[in-house]
Amino acid sequence: MSQLEGAHMTAEHRATQVMEKIQTLASFSAMQDGILRAYLTEEHRQAHQQLARWMTQAGLETWQDEVGNQWGRKVAANPELPTLIIGSHSDTVANAGGYDGPLGILLAIEALDALQDTELPFHVDVVAFADEEGTRFQTTLLGSSPVAGLWNPALLDRQDAEGISIGEAMRHFGLEPDNVAQAARKPEETLAYLEVHIEQGPLLESLDLPVGVVTAIAGAKRFLIDVSGVAGHAGTVPLPLRHDALCGVAQMIATIEAFATEHEIVATVGKCDVRSAAVNVIPGQVQFSLDIRSQSQEKLDRCTQLLMQQLATIGEKRGLNVVHEQIYQAQAVPCSDRLQQLWAQVVESATGKDVCYLASGAGHDAMVMANLADMGMLFVRCEKGISHNPKENVQTQDVAVALDCLIRMIQSVSSYQTGTC
Template sequence: MAWTLEQLNAASPAEALQMLDGLYEHSPWIAEAALQQRPFRSLAQLKYAMVQVLNGAGLERLLELIRAHPELAGKAMVAQALTTESTNEQSQAGLTHCTPEEFARIQQLNADYNARFGFPFILAVRGPRGTGLSRQEIIATFARRLSNHPDFERAEALRNIHRIAEIRLNDKFGAEPVLGNDVWDWHERLAQHSDPGYAEKGQLTVTYLTDAHRACAQRISHWMRDCGFDEVEIDAVGNVVGRYKPATPDGKYLMTGSHYDTVRNGGKYDGRLGIFVPMACVRELHRQARRLPFGIEVVAFAEEEGQRYKATFLGSGALIGDFRNEWLDQKDADGITMREAMQHAGLCIGDIPKLRRDAARYLGFIEVHIEQGPVLNELDIPLGVVTSINGGVRYVCEMLGMASHAGTTPMDRRRDAALGVAELALYMEQRAARDGDSVATIGMLQVPGGSINVVPGKCSFSLDMRAPTDAQRDAMVADVLAQLEEIAQRRGLQYRAELAMKVAAAPSAPAWQHRWEKAVDALGVPVYRMPSGAGHDAMKLHEIMAQAMLFVRGLHGGISHNPLESSTADDIQLAVDAFSHVLEQLAAE
């Protein structure tokens, strides 16, 4: 029998503790402390209460919890001495049916892991979907995590312990993230389409107007029709546009969406999460035969990443009238112009100017996106409310010194170009940290024609600087460029710095940010506010209408633009619920 939250809130302390028995392996003290926060508004709030208990525990208690867990396919499993919960989980993952080779490999990994970290390897083997990881996935994860830093690995073990507890809690309360599962499955199915050269390697790459890209557009359009959208089209730049009409013909529209193209060998969730979450919400409205006072326009933007052609934000740019005809003459690596690619795809180039939206017909633009960073993951918080999309600048630079013999040139007579850049890199680290939420990076650093026994006479490098406001960004840029000048003067160097890109910050519209905050709070999870360091389609729409974004926690340290990019069905369910809540707020207004 499944428990209810009402029963948990009304139960005596002993009864409530018994209801939560077995969530954390041999550690009832976690649930006992969390129950002091009753009554709970949601299971999500209860889950976070237990996270807080562990956050307040000392290191020794955390290690005690980790060491209370059995090894995967270890001695306890062989001796049938696992807890009921662990037996069920290891069985679902097929660990009780390992081949002799797999069993031997896991035993060796267990030994190596314990020797390195001093505690057993912990993995939520039922995975992000809750249905179980394959043995191959488990072994691959085991091997990969062996190389982690001990501090990071301890934190990763605890995050997996929380995920194990989340799944066990769902089982006890009969809670299934039905819509989260559907959205998760859409990601998996869409990821079957990948460009040649990558598909054969099992890698996900979808670049503008390739066969895989066009297959994705067709698949999304079919799903939109299945969800009950009234109108679905693929427009003149390849955007897939679905419209769910308002209750009255003169109603305005809420625009939402994100991109479906990917970086090379990328992840399944970047961009696509922002397409599928609102699609699930529209499907629920359609199933209920409900119309809202406003319509919903979901746009799967055809291009955001700039992978095949140099143009970026091509899909969202076209909607604000920012499509430049000179882009049509850009060539890809095979010499195919964008114009030729669009004609081959059957797109009507002459209709591109007609795509420009009249902002007066829209309430605003909102976007759901995987965080693409470690912050929510480290805080064990499922959702983040975006306060601003950082403004950024990029420079392509050279530092010029004097190449000389590494053995015969005294240290006080050198003009080392690489050391000048190294000094600048350390300054940038300190300067960005001073703001708290600025970031600065030298991502490219090269000594052209360098030799092991030659003092570098030339160093090519890049500068990337971002901040939540243009003023904050510009102040940092001014300081960094002044430091570059000072370093060059002091070291007898020369430099060249060419501005390669400058994009304005896109602060969230206060009213829309507040709606996201109310939605997140209603779910019983913390309202965490954060800037976005990455660029998003919302930046383009920001130029003509109000916008605000919601971030969803990623797994594996929040990694993105990477095959390991992922999220759980439970976190996706919370995103769907938050989106639905925003729709209800707007309807009530």
Template sequence: MTTAREVLDRCAELDRFTATPPQLERVYLSREHASANAVAGRWMEQAGLRTWQDPAGNQCGRREGATPGLPALLLGSHLDTVPDAGSYDGMLGVVMAIAVAGRLRDHDLPFALEVIGFSDEEGTRFGKALLGSQAFAGVWEEDWWDLRDRDGVTLHEAFLEFGLDPRRVGDAARRPDELVGYLEAHIEQGPYLEASNRSLGYVTTIAGARRFRLTFVGEARHAGGTPYHRRRDALVGASEAITLIERRARESECIATVGRIEVQPGAINVIPGRADISLDLRAATDVERDEMWSALSAEIERACAIRGLRFEVRETHRAPAMPCATWLQEAVMAGIRSIGDDDPMGLWSRAGHDAMAVGRVTDVGMLFVRCHDGISHHPEEDVRELDVTAGLDALEAAVLDVAARIGGARG
């Protein structure tokens, strides 16, 4: 039986596959991606699974249920990373899934059991998140083939270089009748479990996100010669918007983040004539998120008018909120109760996950594992062995709870 210590050691082994040592960076359709898939595939085989790499580059494994050909309960997460990543975001969930599959190898389950290591949750290389899980869900747009990485390589070219056939990407899609549901274990990426002294929590819903490029257009003029009443400073307008965004978000249940600022012409002695900022807006429901955007955009528009600035908006990403299925929430709660936590803590996920895409074809549920100080997307990302032990036991118990539900329904 794979222990928590072995799970953590396997996460450390995956750290070897990085394009930027000593920092961890493993992106879609890279040599490092291929190496991680190969190692994960070997662990899947050791857990008694039949393995394959699907036409989108996801690493998969399957063991049949009590009779061959049954729909599958899917366990997994992702194997790719952000730049300068930690060791557990995504990877912990994949390795835990493999471990639980190994623990259950002698059980006759009323479904097949599959494990998947999704290939591109982060979107680091091509700027488009969830490519692997969207292919799994049958969502693929032809214009994605023209996406380019920082070296100018298109997604289409990267598929060919990796040994995948772009014409077959649709074969990665799964049908709803092939699946029972999807359970994903993941580090929390927030401080709430630690603040409550809990090892584990269950997810109620995954944030609906929208991303924008906000542009402020003024007039570039000499910094010394232009009096203030004549200035149309785009950067000052953008700065006012940034403080407004934070203030309004703090007053609500939404999360709004400006992560990038670009200024033109960017000279020390020139008033900025243009400023572009990013906005990442998230909430537990799409209604809350969209209402916040309507209020923000109207207020920024008014502030720009007062300053004589033109305000332009381009939406770059939209993902609907994904509620976790009630029955899978209950299964995860049963798993958490099995480790002695009689009142499991429910959390909405502020971060996005592959479950958002998988939820388009089957019910999803998520188990959160405590991470130190809520740090993620950073080398200091850390989990404790005792929490991983609890997570393995709870995930195994959740799978057995699903088996009891499915078996009872069939009986």
């Protein structure tokens, strides 16, 4: 790999530094073996202080915003110029690995360190969002939402397991809850939002590719489905006369899997509960969950409707009552076409290989940042697709490729700004 512009370090050397910094960041944890870094905790404060030191070393101006996100800016000569924002999240789930979130932040800091001597026609802000996973207050994307102008003040009353509200925790952290909305950035001053993240799935590894261009963040719907039949004696009721709720649910689950395969969506039954279950009782009541996702909102809506009809038909044929309740939904968010095109160009020149386009099945800060500006994401291969697990792993050479792509991408955005790509 070639020497990087404006620096005497190779991408491999810089990638090694990123990996070391990820290890350092992992030490700011409330857990011993896995990682736990939740919003508005001492670990949050220490991790952001460390990130701020690295940002300063990369020549960035640093500050903490009104939500507790950590920012670093590569300032352009002309203050009137717009800003390219690059970021990811610094918080984790419980028993997390080290790469989900921090990889995107540290790659951005490292890329700007490599570009310290390069004058760009825009400011570049790196942001570490303080709360994406929602581990402490069960509310996701809390760090990025106010930045994207989507703050809901009612959330200040939301409490953690100890009964401490977000508002109280903010004050304790040194933040003023009434000022959160001031974290909002202006769309007209924002050029684009970029995020590099581990894939958290096995596709890139199966294709033997280090990185891939994200097309969209999938929309999701979640349901609880109650199936009622007739409970009865396991020895006395002949099979043709039964209304066995669990047999009906078994057929429904098989149908869901076949339907998802046929329509190229993902659908998962993660919970299944037989009520008043006993070894000698025909199941009368079963509740199961359904999580269904697609990168196309139109397809998600259509497939959900079709699938629910099929489940209802199974219920009718078996004399079962089927009732579904939607408990969650998130809209599908497409990545900007032009940013996908630019990522594809830089990935092609950095790797010399065909470009893999893939959708994100998981949510990211980029979902809400799309509300502020054009949004583009790059995924990095992770071992066996394992994530939210201490076994999460990424290869240093893949980090080097991702860094090379990000540096090229930042430079390419100049052409994006002037519309010449």
